[in-house]
Each structure stands twice: as C-alpha cells, then as structure tokens.
Amino acid sequence: MTQTLSADTRVPIRVPKTLIIWIIISALLVQASLLWIALKTPADVNLGIVQKIFYFHVGSAFAMMLGLTAASVMSLIDLIRPSDSADALARSFLEVGVVFAFCVLTSGPLWARKSWGMYWTWEPRLTLVLLVTLLAVAVLILRMLAKDSTIGRRVGAAMAVMGAPASYLIHFAVKWWGGNHPQVIQGGGIQNSEMRVAFWLAVVAILSSAAVLVATRYRAIRLQQRTQALALRLSARVLRRQRAPMETS
C-alpha cells in the first residue's frame, strides 16, 4: 500500500482502504438520500416541489459552517504552533467549506425565486454568508498567489481566523436581526416524519461527503508538501556534489 521513496521520505501514494470504504459509504448515503427525497417526501403544501431544494441546501450550509469554522480553528493552531499538517488541514477545510458555500449561494437563490419571488435580498443571513464566502475565497487567492511564502501563509491563516466570528453570526443572524430567512431548526422543527428523515439523511450524507473531500484534499496537500521537501533535498545534494571537486582542489 505504501511506495517508499527513501528511508526518511515515506509517501503513501495509493489511497488507503479506509478512505475508499468511506467514499463508497458516502456515495451510497447520497444516493439513498436523493431517492428518499424524490420518492418518499411529499411536496410542501405552500411552496410545492421546489421545497425539496431545502434538504441539500441546509445540509450544504452545515458543511459550509463546519468547514469554515474548522479552517479558522486549524489556522489559529497553525499561527500559534506552525506545522505543515495544521496548514494542510486548514486549507482542506477552507476549500471544502468554500465549495459548499457556493452550493448554498446557488441553491438558496433558486429556492428563494419561488418562495420570495426574487433571487436575492440583502437580509442579514444571506449577506453574512456572502461576506464569509468572499473572505474565504480571498484567503484561497492569497495562498495561491503567495505560493510557499511564509508571510503569505501567516496572513492567510490570520484572515481565516477572522472568518470564525462571522460564521458564528450566520447561525444567530435570523434570531437576532430578523430578516426573511426561515428558521426551521430553531422555529419548531419539521413536523412531517418523512420530511424529517429526508432532512437528517441529507445532512448525514453531505457531512460524510464533505469529510471525504477534506480527507482527500488533505492527502493531496501533504503529498505536495513532501514533494517540495524532496525537491529541496535533491537540489541540496546536487549542489553539494558540484562543490565537492572545488573543495578538494
């Protein structure tokens, strides 16, 4: 399962079995969730079939919130005690958080078009989600431009840490500042049992898929980091060999 490059640079090239099993389980959960939503859940009395966007929209929102909050926590750890693994985890969580943020920002307006009669309104929760997403995208662009620069990594981590309070505000935005966004979880929950099963199945399926994406991306980033370390080691060896004849003469 592990291809060894040299005694001190062991890099697992192949995907571990546990990750493959996890990918299969997540795929099955997503399929089961989609089938349940399509075949078992009734259409909403007021909104009709479009309400079925809700299940994956809210699941994506959970994945976004958890991803961005975890990215902030790992960035803080990386700022306090820098390590390649903390940096890789922070980037993985951030990237996956951004993917699900875009899922929320596209599925939400499509649902809103039917229920509110318009795609977008500058109400507190929507605006905060957009702001946090832009901040996260800014961190990703910064890291892309800064490449391996230490200052780029630290500034990126500091910006990611700033996203944590905003993510917290997203959760309480409707409660504190009102707005048009419905409160399903805090506002009495889902009454229909089939809808409730569909909701939690979708949440579990999406969170499991998000975790798989984070694990896969983490492996890829760690592999990149080790490749860079190996390239540096090779350069150092070549330089030493070039210098050796000069030193003897």
Place this chain on the structure above:
Amino acid sequence: MTSTLTRIVSTLVVALFPLGEALASGAADLSKYKEESVSGGSLLVAAYLVMWALVSVFVVRVVLGQAKTEARLTELSEQIDATGDGG
C-alpha cells in the same frame, strides 16, 4: 510580496464596504415583488445540477492535481536514487 498582499487586502476591504452598508440598512421589503411564475420543478433540477457540478469540479481538480504530484514524486525519487545514498 508584501506590497502585493497589501494591495489585495485593501482591494477586498473597499469591495466589501458597500455590503456592510446594505447589511446595516436591514432586509428588503418583499411585498413589492410580483407573484411567482417560474416552474418549481425547473428550479429544483437547476439547484441539484449546480450543486453536483460544483462538487464534481472540485473532485476532478483534486484528482488531476494529485496525479500530477504523484508523477513528480516518482520522477524525484528516481533522481534521488540515481544520485546515490547519503542525502
């Protein structure tokens, strides 16, 4: 590098300021918008397709990036083996 970072951060601050103003002014009045006429089924299909597309693009990007890194890793390991022991 530092000046580039400063430029990026200041551009972002300037770009995000109007959004803060919108937030402060409160939510929009929904009553002025007309009755819905778009098919709910089309919106539902569009939402799920977009979500799948977004996740798929991310997965493809990760897989391609990983394949590239693995190829580079193999190349480097061969070079290290060729230069001999004693890193």
